[in-house]
Amino acid sequence: EPDFVTPWNVRQACIRSLEQGYTSYTANSGLLELRQEIAKYLKKQFAVSYDPNDEIIVTVGASEALYVSAQAFIEKGDEVILPNPSFLLYEAVLNLAGGDIVPVDCKMENEFKLKADDVAEKITDKTTAIILNSPSNPTGAVMDKEDIKAIADLSMDHDFMIISDEIYEKIIYDKKHYSPAKYSDNVITINGFSKTYAMTGLRVGYLNANETYSEELFKIHQNSIACANSTAQKGAYEALTGPQDEVHKMVNEFKNRRDLIVSRLNEMGYETVNAEGAFYVFPKIEDPDFVKKAADAGVVTVSGAAFGSNGAGHVRMSYANSYENIEKAMNILEERVVNG
Ligand SMILES: Cc1ncc(COP(=O)(O)O)c(C=O)c1O
Numbered sequence: 001e002p003d004f005v006t007p008w009n010v011r012q013a014c015i016r017s018l019e020q021g022y023t024s025y026t027a028n029s030g031l032l033e034l035r036q037e038i039a040k041y042l043k044k045q046f047a048v049s050y051d052p053n054d055e056i057i058v059t060v061g062a063s064e065a066l067y068v069s070a071q072a073f074i075e076k077g078d079e080v081i082l083p084n085p086s087f088l089l090y091e092a093v094l095n096l097a098g099g100d101i102v103p104v105d106c107k108m109e110n111e112f113k114l115k116a117d118d119v120a121e122k123i124t125d126k127t128t129a130i131i132l133n134s135p136s137n138p139t140g141a142v143m144d145k146e147d148i149k150a151i152a153d154l155s156m157d158h159d160f161m162i163i164s165d166e167i168y169e170k171i172i173y174d175k176k177h178y179s180p181a182k183y184s185d186n187v188i189t190i191n192g193f194s195k196t197y198a199m200t201g202l203r204v205g206y207l208n209a210n211e212t213y214s215e216e217l218f219k220i221h222q223n224s225i226a227c228a229n230s231t232a233q234k235g236a237y238e239a240l241t242g243p244q245d246e247v248h249k250m251v252n253e254f255k256n257r258r259d260l261i262v263s264r265l266n267e268m269g270y271e272t273v274n275a276e277g278a279f280y281v282f283p284k285i286e287d288p289d290f291v292k293k294a295a296d297a298g299v300v301t302v303s304g305a306a307f308g309s310n311g312a313g314h315v316r317m318s319y320a321n322s323y324e325n326i327e328k329a330m331n332i333l334e335e336r337v338v339n340g
Contacts, residue, residue: 001194001195001198001200001320002195002198002200002250002279002320003320003321003322004198004246004250005198006197006198006199006202006235007197007198007239007242007246007247009238009242009243010197010199010235010236010238010239010242011235012238013234013235013237013238013242014202014231014232014234014235016234017230017231017234017235018231022230022231022234023230023231024230025226025227025230026058026227026228026230026233027227028218028221028222028226028227029054029056029057029058029218029221029222029227030056030057030058030059030206030227030228030233031058031230031233031234031237032052032053033237034058034233034236034237034240035052035053035056035058035206036052037237037240037241038050038052038056038058038206038208038240039051039052039056039208041240042181042189042208046178046179046181046182047182048179048181048182048208050208050209050210051211054211054214054215054218055208055209055210055211055214056206056207056208056214057206057207057208057214057217057218057221058204058205058206058227058228058233058236059192059204059205059206059207059221059225059228060203060204060205060225060228060229061192061194061200061203061204061205062165062167062190062191062192062194062205063089063205064205064221064225064228065188065190065192065205065206065207066089066090066093066163066165066190067093067096068207068217068220068221068224069093069163069188069190069207069217070093070094070096070097070099070163071093071096071097071220072213072216072217072219072220073128073129073161073213073216074094074097074098074099074128074129075097075098075099075128076098076099077098077099077100077126078098078099078100078126078128078129079099079100079101079102079124079126079127079128080094080099080100080101080102080127080128080129080130080131081102081103081104081119081122081123081127081129081130081131082094082101082102082103082104082130082131082308083103083104083106083114083131083132083133083136083308084103084104084105084106084307084308084309084310084311085106085138085139085282085304085307085308085310085311085314086106086131086133086136086137086138086307086308087133087136087137087138087165087307088306088307090131090133090165091308099128099129100126102122102124102127103308103309103310104118104119104121104122105118105310106136106139106141106310107310108271108273108284108314111141111273111274111276112136112139112140112141112273112282113134113141113142113143113144113147114132114134114141114143114147114151115147116146116147116150116151116154117150119151119154120150120154123154123158123160127158127160128160128161129160129161129162129163130151130155130160130161130162130163131163131164131165132148132151132162132163132164132165132180133164133165133166133167133168134148134164134166134168134177134178134277135168135169135171135172135177135275135276135277135278136168136277136278136280137168137278137280138280138282138302138304138307138311138316139273139275139280139282139316140258140273140275140276140277140278140279140280140281140282141273141275141276141277142172142175142177142276142277143178145176145178148178148179148180148183149178149180149183151180152180152182152183152184152187153183153184155180155184155186155187156184156185156186159186160186161186161187161188161213162180162184162186162187162188163187163188163190164179164180164181164187164188164189164190165190166179166189166190166191167190167191167192167194167195167205168195168277168278168279169191169196170195170196170247170251171195171196171250171251171254171277171278171279172251172276172277173251173254173255173258173276173277174276175276175277177277181208185210185212187209187210188207188208188209188213188217189207189208189209190205190206190207191205191206191207191208192204192205192206193205193235193236193239195278196239196247197236197239197246197247198250199232199235199236199239202229202232202235202236203228203229203232204228204229204232204233204235204236205228253323254279254319254320256323257279257319257321257323257326258274258275258279258281258319260319260323260326260327260330261281261317261319261326261330262274262275262281264327264330264334265281265283265317265330268330268333268334268338269338270283270284270285271283271284272284279318279319279320280316280317280318280319281316281317281319282304282311282314282315282316282317283314283315283317284313284314285313285314285315286313290315290337291303291315293336293337293340294315294332294333294337297332297333297336297337297340298329298332299329299332299333299337301315301316301317302315302316303315303316304316
């Protein structure tokens with residue numbers, strides 16, 4: 001998670017809401033003023049229109065939005081195409097819903113970007129959905145516009161749904177984020193405040209989807225969690241409407257760290273893609289003991305295989321830590337793991 005503290009203006013908005021005793025339930029789908037701002041943001045950023053009254057739901061993080069999407073639309077025996085490797089929660093929510101996972105490899109030769117041609121090969125008459133995640137956890141890959149658009153077209157031609165997890169949409173370097181919602185009606189878009197505004201513990205996310213989907217999503221949301229936390233929603237409103245300089249600062253800092261970690265890993269001889277978003281790199285490291293050796297030396301990494309079979313032979317490293325600590329960690333790896 002981001003190592004930054006939630007911007008002060010956001011924390012202040014939360015404090016103010018508590019001081020004013022703003023501690024009741026909000027509307028089930030979230031504070032109307034927050035939904036209205038989300039609708040404005042979506043329009044401005046991606047040129048898509050969603051009705052704040054019934055096509056946007058404020059959720060308890062992107063996590064709840066993922067859970068609700070799977071519960072609402074995935075039945076036993078449905079096939080769901082899943083990038084391999086991908087964020088662990090996807091497999092978990094699909095398993096809970098009873099769906100069959102159809103993995104599609106995100107290849108290193110394609111900089112781990114999911115390619116529409118590879119997706120097309122996996123479509124059957126049981127395909128119900130695909131989960132997209134650009135920028136990606138665990139690889140940092142940012143999908144190309146052509147692939148987003150082609151997969152959006154496939155979703156219309158073959159009548160399946162796209163669940164697009166866009167939580168890292170703002171943490172992106174010299175690249176533009178494209179949302180499939182611009183090109184297909186069959187999309188549930190998931191986003192949130194955890195990463196962009198460093199507010200993971202406040203637990204606010206949202207989803208937007210056409211009414212055909214949002215009605216079912218709303219039923220599960222309403223009957224499971226009632227509404228997202230009222231104070232945190234006030235913070236989220238301030239995050240969206242207040243100054244954005246902290247976000248720009250964080251993204252610049254992430255980019256400097258990305259440059260550092262990629263160049264140091266490449267110097268050590270580990271082939272590493274220059275990840276274009278999120279805060280992860282996914283170097284090729286075939287030593288099966290690397291993660292343990294690094295941990296013993298004081299550097300925490302995660303085996304790529306934890307994110308899917310195609311992650312084997314890679315290690316996920318997060319650079320959500322200070323520049324100085326990343327330098328220190330790279331020195332430790334170089335001295336004690338690579339040359340040790
Ligand atoms: C790809 C991805 N989606 C969703 C989430 C969950 O986000 P939230 O804190 O909004 O539940 C994470 C958190 O690590 C993530 O990496």
